[in-house]
Amino acid sequence: MVRTQKLNTSTAIFMALFHVGAVAALFMFSWKAFFVALFLYWVAGSLGIGLAYHRLLTHRGFKCPKWFEYFITVCGTLALEGGPVFWVAVHRKHHQITDKPGDPHSPRDGGFWAHMGWIMSGESLHNKSEGLLPYVPDLRKDKFHMWISKYHYVPMIVLGLGLLAIGGWPMVMWGIFLRTVFLLHSTWFVNSATHMWGSKRFATDDDSRNLWWVAYLSFGEGWHNNHHAHPQSARHGLAWYEVDLNWYAIKLFSWLRLIWDIKLPKLRSARIQPVATDSPREQALAAAYSGD
Ligand SMILES: [Zn+2]
Ligand SMILES: [Zn+2]
Numbered sequence: 001m002v003r004t005q006k007l008n009t010s011t012a013i014f015m016a017l018f019h020v021g022a023v024a025a026l027f028m029f030s031w032k033a034f035f036v037a038l039f040l041y042w043v044a045g046s047l048g049i050g051l052a053y054h055r056l057l058t059h060r061g062f063k064c065p066k067w068f069e070y071f072i073t074v075c076g077t078l079a080l081e082g083g084p085v086f087w088v089a090v091h092r093k094h095h096q097i098t099d100k101p102g103d104p105h106s107p108r109d110g111g112f113w114a115h116m117g118w119i120m121s122g123e124s125l126h127n128k129s130e131g132l133l134p135y136v137p138d139l140r141k142d143k144f145h146m147w148i149s150k151y152h153y154v155p156m157i158v159l160g161l162g163l164l165a166i167g168g169w170p171m172v173m174w175g176i177f178l179r180t181v182f183l184l185h186s187t188w189f190v191n192s193a194t195h196m197w198g199s200k201r202f203a204t205d206d207d208s209r210n211l212w213w214v215a216y217l218s219f220g221e222g223w224h225n226n227h228h229a230h231p232q233s234a235r236h237g238l239a240w241y242e243v244d245l246n247w248y249a250i251k252l253f254s255w256l257r258l259i260w261d262i263k264l265p266k267l268r269s270a271r272i273q274p275v276a277t278d279s280p281r282e283q284a285l286a287a288a289y290s291g292d
Contacts, residue, residue, distance in 0.1 A: 012120045018080075018184075021177030025170075033167060033174035040078065040159075040175050045183045046219040048076030050246035054221065057139065058088045058095075061234030062250060063261040070144050074155050080180050081187060083149030085139050089132035094191075095231055098206035105191040107207065115192035116184075186217040194224035201238075201286050202229035203273040210242070220244030229272045230265040230289065238265060239285055265289045 025033075052072035055061040073084055081087055090104045099106045107114040113121075139145040156176070163171040189211075198209030208228035215222030215237065223236040223244060237244030253259040266289075274286030 006121065008120055015116070015120060018177055018181050021173060022181035025173035025178035028170040028173050030170055030174075033170045036163070036167065036171055037174040037179040041179050041183055042219070043075050044078040044179070045186065046246055046249055047072045048074075049079050049081065049183075049187060050219045050221060051249060052076045053081070053084060053087045054091065055234050055246065055250070057084050057145075058091045059232050059234075059263075061232055061263045062254075062259050064253070064259045068253075068258050070148075073145070073148060077148060077152040077155045078159060079183055079187070080153075080156060081184070083152035084145050085136050085149035086129075086132065088139060089135035092135045093132075095228070098204075098208065098228060099195065100206075107192055107195045111192055111196060114195060115188045119188075186214070187221075189214045190218055190221045190224060194222055198222075198225070200225050200275050201282065202226070202289070203275050204228045212242075215243060219249075220246040226265070232263045233265045234262050235264055238289060239281075 052069070053076045056064065056069060057073070076087070077083065094103055094105065097103050099108050103109075105114045105118045110117065133140060139149075160172055160176050163175045167175075194209050194211045194214050195207045196209070198211030198214075200209055202225055204225060206228055208225045210225045211222045213222070214224070220236050220243065221227075223238070223242050226238050226242075227233070227236045234250050235244065235247045236242075237247060250259055250262065254262060272289070274283070277283055277286070
């Protein structure tokens with residue numbers, strides 16, 4: 001079934017403008033602007049989306065001081081993916097009914113829908129959407145998270161003005177427009193590509209896959225079959241060759257005593273069965289984290 005809904009015109013125009021800005025940035029290249037954009041890509045994508053929104057706020061994969069939680073949450077707002085209440089609620093719903101009717105973004109409703117169609121449809125979920133609130137009882141008790149969810153665009157505006165003051169328009173085009181569009185698609189690929197292509201290590205009852213190139217673009221979020229099999233685990237890349245920069249950052253912060261009580265994949269978790277494979281390396285890996 002392909003889901004088509006009325007277009008949310010304002011979101012669509014906003015997205016189109018950001019894409020035009022991203023293309024325009026290519027004509028204003030400078031190495032300084034490039035490296036500033038790369039750094040901000042990591043700040044928003046890894047610290048913000050990977051660590052804060054996903055592995056901490058959605059799945060509670062580790063503990064950290066409140067000030068650190070709030071700081072990385074602000075980094076998350078720089079991804080232009082909405083505030084934590086919206087993001088976390090949508091993602092918890094995705095885990096609850098993955099690839100089943102009602103999943104906010106499943107490729108079973110069409111690949112384009114899962115990638116960006118769902119964001120731009122009239123059905124698109126917003127911060128104030130009543131239907132989302134039951135998914136975030138924890139965040140609703142937190143005044144900061146409610147406040148930043150309402151004003152999630154403010155840090156982005158402050159950053160944009162800062163970049164304009166420091167490096168002029170080339171810095172804004174690279175650090176805001178191109179960087180944001182690139183990161184949006186990287187995140188969206190986790191919803192679209194890793195539910196369509198790649199390999200399955202665990203026999204989860206959904207279409208989640210491990211897909212290396214999405215993992216590289218998204219700091220490790222592409223090991224998505226591992227993640228759906230072990231949602232609470234703060235570590236997504238389970239083998240040494242499954243590069244997971246978000247996990248390396250979590251380890252680094254734990255050495256600095258900023259992160260503790262890290263959840264890891266449950267060994268021999270009975271619910272999860274390995275997928276049959278001829279590869280001895282895969283058999284050993286899957287067996288270590290699967291049910292008997
Ligand atoms: Zn998923
Ligand atoms: Zn998740």
